[in-house]
Amino acid sequence: MDPQDTSAERTLPSTAEPSAGTASAASDHAAAPGPSMPEQAGQLLGHVAGYIAHRTIELGLRAGLIEQLARQPSRTSEQLVDDLDLDAFYVGVWCRAAFSAGILERAGEGYRLADHLDTLLLDGDSPAYVGGMFPLMLQSELFDRFAACLHSGERLWWDETSPEWIARVSATGRPFYARLVPDGLARVPGLSAQLEAACTVVDTACGTGAGVRRLAEHHPRCEIIGVDGDAHSIEQAQRMVEAAGLADRTRFLVSPLEELTLDEQASVVINNISMHECRDMDRATAAIREALAPGGWFVISDFPFPETDAGLRSVPGRIMAGIQYFEAQIDDQLQPRSVYDTLLERHGFVDVDWFELTPVHAVTSGRAPD
Numbered sequence: 001m002d003p004q005d006t007s008a009e010r011t012l013p014s015t016a017e018p019s020a021g022t023a024s025a026a027s028d029h030a031a032a033p034g035p036s037m038p039e040q041a042g043q044l045l046g047h048v049a050g051y052i053a054h055r056t057i058e059l060g061l062r063a064g065l066i067e068q069l070a071r072q073p074s075r076t077s078e079q080l081v082d083d084l085d086l087d088a089f090y091v092g093v094w095c096r097a098a099f100s101a102g103i104l105e106r107a108g109e110g111y112r113l114a115d116h117l118d119t120l121l122l123d124g125d126s127p128a129y130v131g132g133m134f135p136l137m138l139q140s141e142l143f144d145r146f147a148a149c150l151h152s153g154e155r156l157w158w159d160e161t162s163p164e165w166i167a168r169v170s171a172t173g174r175p176f177y178a179r180l181v182p183d184g185l186a187r188v189p190g191l192s193a194q195l196e197a198a199c200t201v202v203d204t205a206c207g208t209g210a211g212v213r214r215l216a217e218h219h220p221r222c223e224i225i226g227v228d229g230d231a232h233s234i235e236q237a238q239r240m241v242e243a244a245g246l247a248d249r250t251r252f253l254v255s256p257l258e259e260l261t262l263d264e265q266a267s268v269v270i271n272n273i274s275m276h277e278c279r280d281m282d283r284a285t286a287a288i289r290e291a292l293a294p295g296g297w298f299v300i301s302d303f304p305f306p307e308t309d310a311g312l313r314s315v316p317g318r319i320m321a322g323i324q325y326f327e328a329q330i331d332d333q334l335q336p337r338s339v340y341d342t343l344l345e346r347h348g349f350v351d352v353d354w355f356e357l358t359p360v361h362a363v364t365s366g367r368a369p370d
């Protein structure tokens with residue numbers, strides 16, 4: 001990166017290099033007056049306040065306080081104590097912290113959950129759900145293991161993570177599937193008609209099967225195949241579709257995507273928040289193209305890592321920068337969305353196009369040539 005470049009919208013390399021970023025940030029700040037000491041202190045303390053809000057939300061979810069407040073129009077701290085058999089002094093502390101963070105609003109003598117938080121924090125089927133992020137960020141696989149391996153740089157793979165980690169990643173993946181299936185897929189030209197007909201759909205890197213289940217529920221004439229390299233995730237997925245009564249239209253395969261081979265050709269292959277994880281994205285894309293029937297669709301639904309400094313400083317950019325702590329440990333990084341255009345084009349896909357579903361969710365698609 002050119003350290004002389006003072007443009008705020010400069011393009012970052014796909015894996016931003018800290019030394020180059022630091023040099024250019026210094027030159028940016030030379031051009032504009034910097035913050036005063038109190039402003040800078042306020043900025044730092046804002047991060048502490050955010051950390052406290054995060055812990056307050058996670059604690060409220062774990063202890064059932066947020067769920068109880070969602071059930072009742074308003075609750076005093078004493079009522080919450082009785083409802084959940086908790087300590088009165090501690091519940092008072094939590095309620096004040098939750099009010100200070102804007103999680104609770106005052107309601108008469110008590111509190112109510114702030115607007116939309118029942119959906120945002122509790123409704124795992126909602127496309128707007130963000131509640132899974134709070135426990136996920138506190139899992140040891142994220143910051144603790146990164147800190148412990150900062151010197152060694154030791155990497156791991158999914159089969160070395162805890163079942164809790166996998167369950168929590170799955171909870172954060174659900175709103176991505178909820179946005180993608182069926183509405184996001186309907187925005188890809190021609191795809192809805194294909195999904196209404198009988199066809200085979202493959203969810204590559206399907207994890208614990210939330211996407212396979214959703215695809216099977218929304219597209220009853222299709223057969224859904226879930227593929228993942230992690231055997232534990234596939235076991236969970238199998239159990240889930242059996243419990244949902246969908247086992248007759250779903251199948252699973254444990255395989256690295258780089259080595260994917262299917263007995264039949266698929267009409268649609270999707271990949272949700274996982275393409276960036278492939279140890280060899282080119283081999284995986286070549287295998288997916290091989291698995292697709294002529295004219296078949298490949299849909300990549302992923303985090304669009306910011307391509308500019310301004311994007312990296314935005315709230316979505318800061319969250320994606322946090323996710324990179326885990327990605328680094330499995331030897332990858334979230335990618336700028338445009339990487340997928342060139343990936344698909346390099347492998348001969350046509351009609352390559354994309355759209356954004358939220359600031360942390362973009363969809364790129366292409367078709368195998370006829």
Ligand SMILES: C[S@@+](CC[C@H](N)C(=O)[O-])C[C@H]1O[C@@H](n2cnc3c(N)ncnc32)[C@H](O)[C@@H]1O
Nearest residue numbers: 158173205206207228229230256257274277278
């Ligand atoms: C972030 S999770 C997402 C799982 C699921 N798509 C979801 O949204 O809940 C990533 C998944 O990709 C799988 N994975 C990563 N790289 C893979 C590869 N090269 N081949 C097969 N599976 C892979 C992991 O085992 C893990 O289950």
